[in-house]
Each structure stands twice: as structure tokens, then as C-alpha cells.
Amino acid sequence: MRHLKTLQCIADVAASGSIRQSAARLGITPSALTRKIQDFESELGTPIFERMPQGMRLNAAGELVLRHIHAQLADFERLRSQLADLSGVRRGHVTIAASQAFAHGLIPQEIATYRAQHPLVSFSVLVRDHIHAVSAVAGFEADVALVIAPPPAPEFQPLLILHQPLCALMSKDHPLAAAATIRLRECLQYPIAMPGPTLAIRHLLQAALVRLGLPVHTVVESDSFEVLRSYASGENIISFQIRAGVPQVSGNLVAREIDQRDLPPTQLVLGQLRGRSLSVAASKFVDQISSSLHSRYGDGRTG
């Protein structure tokens, strides 16, 4: 788009920190690029980059400008999506940042459902921990984020909040698989495949385990739910996962909820950047995933 070209150039230079590098990526010469930036700065009346021997870096004014540019580009994307919807076909691109817990089951399934109706909409999925998922939303890298226990941040606006119990994952022959819900202390009688410290549920577990004061027999610790799952399905080992993160088709794997006296329900939040209006495609995807989660899990809150 013609009138956004300069803005995109600035955003690219801000990201790469180098005029020559951005020039190559944008398919123009460094001189044209440097002039674009100079013209923009002179129109604005303020420099927005610090020129350093190592390259370009945004100054304070530039940070404001970059936020504005990202907002402009996002809003234009939303316009395109609206126009496409007007003519009957929904097209566009949706970027969702999600906790790893949902990367296998929930997200791909929701995307598949959505794309069955609107095949012209494409998706990007960023797997990030709760902190970085929220930053991705704040930095216009992602349209929405689906995370467990997000840090409170004023710019992150929740669109849906569910309270979910934690589940113990085990093979379906496991002695504990008979009960509907189990106590955390029962789990500790068996070897544990422990989520790594970058996973949000690790902190929740940690707190509960300390409260219990019992020894934990950790046989493996991993940042990958895939690894944890494979252990839990193979041996007599127990692992953990939030309920919405449990795959619906799970082979010989079963999930049993942990009694809420041991582990209070955890917030599962779908949210966006406050004050931003989403594209039609993203907005409708949010609607779908909201109603899907809501009908499947209701509001798991009990206390």
C-alpha cells in the first residue's frame, strides 16, 4: 500500500536496527531508505532514530512513533478484512500467541474448525510462555493470546476468563485412573514427569507441593508437554496439564482432575491488546473459540 510504505520502512528499520539490512529486505537501496527516514523526521520535526556506529536505534519519540505505526498497520489490516467480509468472502490473517499447553489439541482443532468455514483465512501460532504471550500482544506481534495465569498488565484486555482445574495425566491402566478426581498426595506415591520451570503450571504445582511438604519423586523434568505426555503414557509415571490442554483423542492416556482443595482452579485467559479493534477474521475467531471453550468447560469456577 502506497501510503503505508514509509511507515513499513520505518518499522522494518526499527526492527532490524540497520538501514542496509532493511534496504535489502525491502528491495530498495540504502540511500532511498535513509532519505525516506530523513524526510519523515523532518516532516515530524523530531528525529526518531539515534544514529550509532552499530546502526539505528529508536529514541523516545521513535518508540511512540513505532507504536503508532503498528496501530496503523493493524487497523489497515482490519479494514481489509472488513472489506473482504463485505463482499461475502472472509479473508485475512490471524496471529495467536498461546501457551504450549494448547499447541497440540485445542488451537489446531479450533483453527481447523474455523478454516473449514473460511478457507481464505490463514493463521500464525506463536507458542510462548504467559509473559511473552502478553508481550507479543502488546507489541502487535499477535492479535490475541490464550494463556494460563497471565501476569496482570493494564494493556492486556481479557475477553474470556475460565477457571480450570489441573489434571493429572496417566496411562489408562494406572492404579489412580479408576477415580474421577484424585488428591495431589496420591500422585506423589508414583514417579512424576515434572513440567519445566518455564511452564506456568509448574509454579502452581510447586506452591501446592511445598504446602503439602511431601517428597516428590521426579523422574524427568521437561519444558515440552509432548515429552511429558510420552512419559505419562508409557510407564507408571504421572504428569500434569490444565484441563483445556488435555488432548481430546489421547491414545491410552487419561486425565483425572486434581481435587480443588489441593490446587485451586487456574485462570485461563483469552485476551487482546486493550483499545485495539481486531480484524473481522480475528474477531470471529475469538467468538468461535470463546463459545467453544464456554460450552465445553462452562466456567469451571467453584470457589
Add this chain to the structure above:
Amino acid sequence: MRHLKTLQCIADVAASGSIRQSAARLGITPSALTRKIQDFESELGTPIFERMPQGMRLNAAGELVLRHIHAQLADFERLRSQLADLSGVRRGHVTIAASQAFAHGLIPQEIATYRAQHPLVSFSVLVRDHIHAVSAVAGFEADVALVIAPPPAPEFQPLLILHQPLCALMSKDHPLAAAATIRLRECLQYPIAMPGPTLAIRHLLQAALVRLGLPVHTVVESDSFEVLRSYASGENIISFQIRAGVPQVSGNLVAREIDQRDLPPTQLVLGQLRGRSLSVAASKFVDQISSSLHSRYGDGRTG
């Protein structure tokens, strides 16, 4: 601003409905303007104007585009305001749409207070009834609106809501001026200067009067509070005004609250367009007027 020029052209043509007219106002030739629009439309892949013998009119897609353009321009204005604030001086322009009730006392006084601290900020005041004030905000004509009993509209986001009693206006020698609060039926013993049907408080009064079922001795009806005030201060006539609309220095005019059993408190709402972020200048003005109203009147709600 270079990259916004085309957008401004489109907005102007949409407003004027004529290429030649806009061309003259923008200082370019009609041919250049028609080409700008054609280029934009071809980049977008959709026409945004209907070409009629009488001129240009936005089509459905154009309406979306225009909204986007207004949002872009407003957001750029906000950026400029932020940049100015960064360098220590606050500058910018604030447009406020207000009910006529506040056009004399409250608004000019608040603007004067603000401009005493920030003389580089300029103001526009649009006097509109509650319906049109909300539309002005929705159509990006005004940054904020201060209105009585605004119609419920999803795009209008309240920032401050006060519940205000209606007051009877009379000269300070008036027989009723002795009491602190008065009953509506007492007022009807005297001639009334009645607010015109375009004023929001007319509807409130009307409902209460019908409920009372007493004859009303209307000597004059006017859409101008200035006219009503002059009658109320001159003869034994009574007029009405919401409390925050009563001028603080009022000559020989006094205001007495109507008993809330007769007339429930009215909503006084300061609001903006939902999802829009205001310029620093406008945002700080909202802060000032909010705290000023809040400290002066608290929340007048009682029931």
C-alpha cells in the same frame, strides 16, 4: 503530512460530495484528485465511491474506509500531541461537543483553567443536543462530549457519570428563593419560562409535569438558555436548568434544587468514542473536567 495526503483528500471528497469542489479547497486540479482516488481504489481492489451525475457518494466499502481514515487521522493527531508532551510543551487541539446547558458557564471556565497551564492547546466547542453530540463523537468531529441523558449507544463510552438534580432558576427576590429545595408543584404557581423541545431537560420536565397533572402557565418557550435566564432574572418567572449548568456567578439569579421526589436525578455524562485513544491534550482535559466536576458535585445520586 505526506503519507496522509491521499486519505485527507478522500475524506474531503466524501464530505463535500464533489471532486471539483474538494479540488478547489485542496488547491489541486480535479484531474489530479480523481486520479488519486482511482489509484487508491485500484490499490484497494474495490471502488469506494459511487459516481453519480450529482457528484460522488461513498458506497458501503467507502463508509468503512472513511471510518478507518478518520481513525488514522485522529491517531496521528494523538501521536503529535504525545511527541509535543515528550519535549515538555503540551500542544494540540481539543474538540468538545456539549449540551447548550454548559456552553456558558462550565465549559468556558474549564477551558480557561486548562489554557492557563497549557496555552498552546486550542479548543473547539460544538454546542449540540444530546443526540447530535453523540453522533459528533461517533463521526470523529469531536474528541469528547459532555451531555445530559445521552441516548444509549454502544460506540459511546462514558468516562464520567454524575447524577444531577434539576434546579429552578429565579431572581433572588422571588418568593420561592427562601427555601433550599422546592417542590415542582410550588413552581407551577408562577409563570414558567419553558425550555424548548430540543433541550434534553424539556423531556424530563414534561414527564414530571404530566405525572403531576397540574396546569402549566408557560409565558415563553425558548431553545436558548440565555433567553430563559434573562426571563427568569427579570420578572417573577421561573425557569429550569440542570445543576452543573447553573452559572457560578449569576447576577441576581439564584438556583434552587427541585425535590427529587418530583424529578429523579438526571444523568450527566462525559464520554468518548469507544476504542479510540485520545490525544494527550484531550486526555488531560478529560482528567481535569472529571476531577473538577467530581469535587464540585460528587455523585449527586441519592436514589
Add this chain to the structure above:
DNA sequence: CCATAGTGTTGATCAAATTGCAACACGCCG
């Protein structure tokens, strides 16, 4: 029913802004 005045559009011409190329100035590092 034609003349008129209004609309937007188009082709050719020309000026102005943008770009590319090559050279330059500066800082860094071995």
C-alpha cells in the same frame, strides 16, 4: 427538444519528487 451547466474522466505534456549508483565520512577492530 436543444442549450446549458453541472458532474467525473481521459490523453498528452511537463515539472517535481523519488530512486539508484557511486563516492564519501565516520567508527570500530584486528
Add this chain to the structure above:
DNA sequence: CGGCGTGTTGCAATTTGATCAACACTATGG
């Protein structure tokens, strides 16, 4: 020092944009 990295500038080629005049069309009034 010499090589490599950065951003910047002068000048020429190119592209973009604006102008002017003519055109096609429609509504309106005599």
C-alpha cells in the same frame, strides 16, 4: 594502518504526480 561496518550525500536516470484542455455523460430549464 587497512579492512569492514555503519549512515550519508551529489548527480543522473527514472518514476511519480500535476496540469491543461478536451471529452462523455446527465440533469435541468426554457
